[in-house]
Every structure is written in C-alpha cells, then in structure tokens.
Amino acid sequence: MTEPLPWLAPHRDSPVVGRVIVPGSKSLTNRALVLAAVADGPSTLRRALGSRDTSLMIGALTALGAEVTRDGLEWTVRPLDTGRTGAVAVDCGLAGTVMRFVPALAALGRARVTFDGDERARERPMATTIGSLRRLGVEVDDRGAGSLPFTVHGQGGVRGGRLEIDASASSQFVSALLLAAPRFVEGLDLHHTGDTLPSAPHIAMTVAQLRDRGVVVHDDVTRWRVEPGPVAATDLEIEPDLSNAGVFVAAALVTAGEVTVRHWPAATDQAGDAWRTITEAFGGTAHREGDDVVFTGPDRLAGVDLDLRDVGELAPVVAAVAAFADRPSTLRGIAHLRGHETDRLAALATEINRLGGDVSETPDGLEIRPRPLHGDVVRTYHDHRMAHAAVVLALRVPDVFVENVVTTVKTYPNFAPVWERLVTA
Numbered sequence: 030m031t032e033p034l035p036w037l038a039p040h041r042d043s044p045v046v047g048r049v050i051v052p053g054s055k056s057l058t059n060r061a062l063v064l065a066a067v068a069d070g071p072s073t074l075r076r077a078l079g080s081r082d083t084s085l086m087i088g089a090l091t092a093l094g095a096e097v098t099r100d101g102l103e104w105t106v107r108p109l110d111t112g113r114t115g116a117v118a119v120d121c122g123l124a125g126t127v128m129r130f131v132p133a134l135a136a137l138g139r140a141r142v143t144f145d146g147d148e149r150a151r152e153r154p155m156a157t158t159i160g161s162l163r164r165l166g167v168e169v170d171d172r173g174a175g176s177l178p179f180t181v182h183g184q185g186g187v188r189g190g191r192l193e194i195d196a197s198a199s200s201q202f203v204s205a206l207l208l209a210a211p212r213f214v215e216g217l218d219l220h221h222t223g224d225t226l227p228s229a230p231h232i233a234m235t236v237a238q239l240r241d242r243g244v245v246v247h248d249d250v251t252r253w254r255v256e257p258g259p260v261a262a263t264d265l266e267i268e269p270d271l272s273n274a275g276v277f278v279a280a281a282l283v284t285a286g287e288v289t290v291r292h293w294p295a296a297t298d299q300a301g302d303a304w305r306t307i308t309e310a311f312g313g314t315a316h317r318e319g320d321d322v323v324f325t326g327p328d329r330l331a332g333v334d335l336d337l338r339d340v341g342e343l344a345p346v347v348a349a350v351a352a353f354a355d356r357p358s359t360l361r362g363i364a365h366l367r368g369h370e371t372d373r374l375a376a377l378a379t380e381i382n383r384l385g386g387d388v389s390e391t392p393d394g395l396e397i398r399p400r401p402l403h404g405d406v407v408r409t410y411h412d413h414r415m416a417h418a419a420v421v422l423a424l425r426v427p428d429v430f431v432e433n434v435v436t437t438v439k440t441y442p443n444f445a446p447v448w449e450r451l452v453t454a
Contacts, residue, residue, distance in 0.1 A: 033433065033435060035406050035430035035431060035432045035433075036430060036434045036445065037428070037429075038419060038420045038423030038429050038430070038431050038434070039420075039423065039448070039449055039453050040423055040424065040425075040426070040427045040428075040429070041280075041284050041424045041425075041452055041453075043284070044281075044284045044285050044286035044287065044326070045280040045284045045286035045287075045288060045424070045451065045452050046286050046287050046288070046454075047288055047289070047451045047452075047454055048288070048289040048290075048291060048321075049274075049277045049288065049289070049290055049291065049447070049451055050269070050290075050292065051269045051270050051271075051273050051274045051277070051290065051441075052076075052078050052079075052080075052269065052270060052273070052441060052442070053076045053077050053078035053267035053268065053269060053270060054078065054267055054268050054269065054270040054271070054272075054299060055078050055080060055082050055083060055126075055270055055273075055440045056126070056231060056270075056272075056300075057234065057238075057267050057268055057299070058074070058077045058078040058083050058086075058267050059083060059086045059124075059126040059127075059130065060130075060204070060208065060234065060235060060238050061074050061077070061238065061263075061267065062074070062077075062083070062086050062087065062090060062097070062106060063090070063130050063131075063134065063208045063209075064208060064238060064239070064242055064260055064263075065095075065108070065262070066090045066093070066095040066106060066108055066109050066134065067108060067109065067134065067137070067208075067209065067211065067212050067260050068106075068108050068259075068260045068261065068262040069108070069259045069260060069261060069262055070108070070262035071105055071106065071107045071108075071262055072105070072106045072262045072263050072264065072265070073103060073104065073105050073106075073264040073265070074103070074104040074106065074264075074265055074266075074267060075102055075103050075104075075264070075265070075266045075267065076102050076266055076267045077102070077104050077267045078267065078270065078440070079099075079442060080438060080439060080440050080441065081122060081124070081438050081439045081440075082122070082124040082126065082127070082439050085120060085122045085124045085127045086124065086126060086127050086130075086131075088119070089119045089120075089121070089127050089131045090106075090109070090131070090134075092117045092118065092119050092142070093109050093110075093113065093117065093119075093134060093135060093138060093140070093142065094109045094111070094112075094113040094138070095107060095108060095109045095110075109134065109137070109138065110138075111137050111138040111139070111183075111185070112138070112139065113138055113139065113140050114139045114140055115140055115141070116140070116141045116143070117135075117140045117141065117142045117143070118142075118143050118145070119131060119135075119142055119143065119144045120145065120146060121144055121145065121146035121147075121150055121177065122146050122147055122150065122439075123146060123147045123149055123150050123153075123370050123411065123439065124146075124439075125153065125199065125201050125369075126201065127146075128144060128146060128150060128153070128155060128158070128177060129155070129158050129199070129201040129202060129204075129205040130201070130204070130205045130208055130209075131144070132144060132158055132159075132162060132169075132179075132181050132205070133162065133187070133205055133206060133208070133209035134208075134209055135181040135183055136162060136165070136167040136181055136183055136186075136209075137183065137185075137186060137187060137212055138183040138185065139183045139184065139185050140183050141181070141182050142180065142181045143178060143179070143180040144177055144178060144179055144180070144181070145178035146177055147411070149370065149371065149410075150177050151176055151177045151178070152176070153176070153177075153368055153369075154198040154199060154368045155171075155175060155176045155177060155179070156175035156176070157194055157195060157196060157199075157202040158202060158205065159171050159175055159179060160175075160194075161192060161194050161202070161206060162181065164192055165187050165188065165189065165190075165192060165213075166184075166187065166188055167181060167182075167183075167184070167187060168181075168182040168184070169181055169182070170182070186212075186213075186214060187209070187212070187213045187214065188214050188215055189210065189213025189214055189215040189216050189217045189257065190213075190215045190216075190218060191218040191220070192206070192217060192219050192220070193219075193220045193221075194206075194219065194220070194221060194222065195221070195222050195223035196221050196223060196226060197223035197224060197225050197226065197227070197365070198227075198365055198368050199227065199228070199365060199368065200226060200227055200228040200229065200231045200232050201228075201231070203219065203221060203226075203232050203235075203253070204231060204232055204234075204235040206219055207232075207235050207236065207239060207246070207253055207255055208235060208239070210255035210257075211239070211255055211256070211257060211258055211259070211260050212257070212260070213255075213257060214257060215257060216254070216255045216256045216257040216258075217253070217254070218252075218253075218254045219252065219253045219254070219255075220252050221251040221252070222251075225338065225362075226250075226251065227338055227339070227341055227362070227363075227365040228300065228338075228339060228340070228341055228342070228365075229338075229339045230298055230299065230300045230339055230340065231298075231300065232253075233298045234298035234299065236248050236253070237298050239255065239260075241263065241265075242260045242261040242262075242263050243258075243259065243260070243261040244256070244258065244260060245258065268294050268297060268299065269290070269292050269293070269294075270299075270301065270440065270441070271290075271293070271294075271297065271299045271300070271301025271302050271304065272299065272300060272301035272342050272343060272440075273301070273417075273440060273441050273444075274290045274293075274301055274304065275301055275304050275343055275346045275347075276346055276417040276420065276421060277290060277324075277451065278290065278304045278307075278308060278315075278324045279346050279349060279350050279417075279421045280421065280424060280451065280452055281308075281313065281324045281325060282308060282311055282313050282324070282326040282327075282330060282350050283326065283330065283349075283350055283353050283421060283424050283425050284326060284424055284425070285326040285327060285328055286325070286326050287323060287324070287325045287326070288324050289318070289321050289322070289323045290321060290322050290324065291320070291321050292320050292321065293317070293320070293321060293322040295317075295320075300339065300340040300342055300343065301340075301342075303340045303343060304324070304343065305322065307333075307335065307343065307347060308324050310331070310333045310335060311326075311327065311330050311331055311333060311350060311351075311354070312327035312329065312330060312331040313325055313326045313327050329355045330350065330351075330353050330354040330355060331354060331355060331356070332351065332354040332355060332356035332357050332358045332399075333347075333351060333354070333358045333359075333360075334358065334359045335347065335358075335359070335360055335361065336361045336362040337360055337361065337362055337363050337394075338361075338362030338363065339362075341362070341363045341365060341366050341369075342369075342414065344360055344363050344366060344373065344377075344394075344395075345373055345377055345412075345414040345415055345417060345418040346414070346417050346418050346421055348360060348377045348388070348395055348397060348418060349381070349417075349418040349419075349421035349422050350421060351397040352381055352386055352397060352399055352402065352422065353399060353425055354397075354399050355399070356399070357396065357397060357398045357399070358396075359391075359394065359395070359396055359397075360394040360395045360397070361391075361393055361394040362393055362394065363393060363395075364392060364393040364394070369412070369414075370410070370411065370412040370413070370414070370439075371410035371412045373412065373414065373415070374390050374394070374395060375390065376408070376410050376412065376415055377395060377415070377418065378390050379408075380407045380408060380415070380418075380419070381397070381402075381422070383405050383406075384402040384403055384404070384405050384407070384422065384426060384429070385400060385401060385402045385403045386398075386399075386400055386402055387399075387400045402422065402425070402426045403426065403428075404426055404427050404428025404429050404430075405428075405429065405430070406430045406431075406432055407419040407422065407423075407429060407430070407431055407432065409431065409432050409433050409434070409436050411433065411436050412436065413436050413437045413438075413439040413440055413441065415436075416431055416433070416434050416436050416437050416444075417437070419431040419434075420434075420448055424452060
C-alpha cells in the first residue's frame with residue numbers, strides 16, 4: 030500500500046488559544062471490551078473510542094465468538110462463545126493490547142487461534158505472554174521465536190493458580206493475565222519478579238475495572254491475587270483519552286498559549302493525568318474550571334528532570350516540548366520504550382537531531398539539549414506518538430513535514446484536521 034505524501038504540519042508564530050474535546054480512552058475502551066467479553070451478560074459502553082486499535086480488539090473478540098454491536102456512541106457487547114472450535118485468525122495490527130490481552134482469552138475456549146500482526150508487531154516483546162500461558166498449562170506454538178506469529182490451542186479452560194512472570198518490558202503482561210483471571214478455575218496468584226515495573230497506572234486501571242465488575246482482587250506492589258468468579262455485565266461511559274490530550278497541552282506549552290481540555294476526569298487511573306504536573310514542571314500552569322482543565326504555557330519553558338517510568342507513553346510529546354526549553358532536560362525510567370510501536374528512544378533522538386537538535390540516548394532515557402531547529406521531514410515509524418511529537422515540533426519550527434500523519438488513527442481518528450482547526454484558529 031502506498032503511503033501518503035509527507036504532510037506540512039501547521040507552524041505558529043503566536044500563542045495557541047482554544048478548547049478541545051478528545052475522544053475516549055483507548056486503554057479504558059480495550060479493557061472494557063475484554064471484560065465485557067468474559068462477563069456474565071451483555072454490557073453497554075458509551076463514548077468508547079473508535080480507532081484502529083479498538084477495531085482490532087473488536088475483530089479479535091468477534092473471532093473468538095463475542096458479538097459487538099455499534100450504534101453511534103453506544104456499543105453493546107455480548108460475551109464470548111467459548112465452545113467455538115476450529116481454526117481462528119486474529120490480526121493484532123500493532124496493538125499491544127490485542128497481542129497481549131487476547132491470547133489468555135483464547136485459552137478459555139476450544140479453538141486454535143493464530144495471532145499475527147504488522148511487520149513491526151513481530152519485533153515487539155511477546156515471550157512473557159507465551160511463556161506465562163505455557164506455565165499455566167496452555168499449549169502455544171510459536172516456532173521457538175517468542176514472538177508473533179503464534180497459535181494458542183484452546184483446551185476449554187485454564188487452571189490458574191500461582192504464577193511468576195517478569196513484566197519489566199511492559200505492564201500489559203500483568204494486565205492481560207488479570208483481565209482473564211476471574212475465568213480461571215483457581216483464579217490467579219500473580220508475582221512480578223523483575224527489577225522494574227513500568228506504567229504502573231495501567232495496572233491500577235485494570236484492577237479498578239475488575240473491582241467495578243464485582244471481581245475480588247488483592248493487590249500489592251508486585252503481587253496480585255484474583256479470586257475466581259463471575260464478571261458482572263456493566264454499563265460504562267469511557268473517559269476522554271488523557272494521553273492523547275497531551276499533544277494539545279503541549280501546544281499551549283510551546284507557544285505560551287492557553288488550551289482548555291474539556292471533561293477532564295476529577296479522579297482517574299489514566300497515565301495522561303500526569304500532564305497536569307508535567308505542565309508545572311515546564312513552568313506552565315494547570316487549573317480546573319468545572320469539568321475542564323485549563324493549561325497555560327510559560328513565557329520561557331524550563332528544562333526538566335523527569336522520571337517517566339509510570340507514564341512512558343507521554344515521553345515522545347514531553348521530549349518535543351523539552352527541545353524548546355531554556356536549559357537541558359533529562360527524561361528517565363523509560364528504557365522499556367525501546368519495545369513499543371517503534372524504538373521510541375532511538376526514533377526521538379534521530380528525528381529531533383534531524384531538525385538540528387542535540388538529543389542523546391542514555392541507558393534508560395534521553396538527554397535533550399535545546400538548540401535552534403530547522404525544517405525537514407520527520408519520520409513517524411508508523412507510531413502515533415511520534416506523529417504527535419512531530420506536530421508539536423512544527424509549531425515552533427517552519428517547514429516541518431510529517432511522514433504518514435495518518436498513523437494517528439491508531440488511537441485518534443481525524444487527529445490531523447482537529448489539530449489544524451485548533452492551532453490555525
């Protein structure tokens with residue numbers, strides 16, 4: 030398939046001022062879809078995100094026998110048919126939630142389910158998913174590669190019990206097992222054995238979603254016990270995606286502007302909520318007005334020293350903002366980003382440096398030393414967060430072209446026109 034020509038991203042010589050409503054959270058939508066698929070009856074999701082990642086999840090769950098009916102902003106999900114047999118194919122695309130969450134569900138049924146995805150998906154860490162299923166007694170054929178493609182041979186259920194894993198590469202390995210665990214015969218007693226555990230808020234989100242459906246979960250920092258039992262069917266309204274809101278927050282930061290993000294939750298487990306404190310670290314302000322949060326950029330951006338271990342998905346846009354600070358910045362705790370949609374640390378260093386920047390990788394992050402930048406083509410590596418970083422850079426740098434900006438449909442359909450309306454108003 031021929032990719033579109035690079036897109037000339039909008040440049041801005043004055044503060045960006047405006048209001049924006051971001052679509053529903055991908056992380057919440059896909060967790061809600063999975064739990065609805067193992068629930069004890071039909072569930073309804075409102076304001077769920079319609080994007081490539083969520084469409085891939087719906088396709089995967091449908092292949093396993095669930096039914097998803099979409100009526101505008103209201104989706105009805107009927108649970109899996111675990112009695113389905115035969116061969117089934119699941120397209121994971123580049124969605125980590127699909128390639129990691131769905132295999133445990135496949136093990137609950139009796140079908141032979143083959144998982145594959147985009148070319149880059151075959152490079153993403155999957156050995157923990159495959160190994161954990163095998164230790165639970167599930168037959169998995171991966172040709173010895175520890176990666177996509179692989180086939181799960183469902184045997185009609187999973188015993189469960191005690192399991193040790195190393196989830197240092199991704200918190201999704203933990204969430205995947207927790208989401209399916211209520212349906213295991215013995216539940217699950219899961220222990221993380223690694224030195225680090227990135228993106229902890231995503232695990233907290235998973236635990237909260239389980240509890241909201243009546244599942245008993247005992248959690249500690251590196252141990253989670255899920256009791257076996259029913260998952261209650263639930264009607265749920267999905268929160269706005271606060272990670273996707275970050276690109277709009279960045280528009281205020283780098284232009285000394287003011288952007289209001291509508292309907293920001295007062296309490297949330299989303300990693301993107303950290304944008305309020307990140308804004309203040311850069312010298313900006315974030316304050317609540319009713320249901321909204323107003324972000325204001327400073328006259329001069331301060332350099333930052335941030336540990337983003339728990340919120341690594343925010344790092345690409347944070348790095349783009351840091352490129353315009355008044356002193357060097359350090360982003361730490363994000364070595365796991367090398368295994369995301371692309372090697373995000375290498376990609377950020379390469380692309381900012383392509384524009385004349387001075388960014389170097391460290392063992393667990395980036396050092397960003399601000400320098401005057403110039404226009405060029407910024408590659409996205411089929412990574413939506415790289416596209417977000419690129420458009421933020423373009424606000425302050427003329428003649429920045431973004432390669433394949435449509436990769437943002439992964440989590441944000443129609444991002445480019447929404448961005449243009451806000452920053453060119």
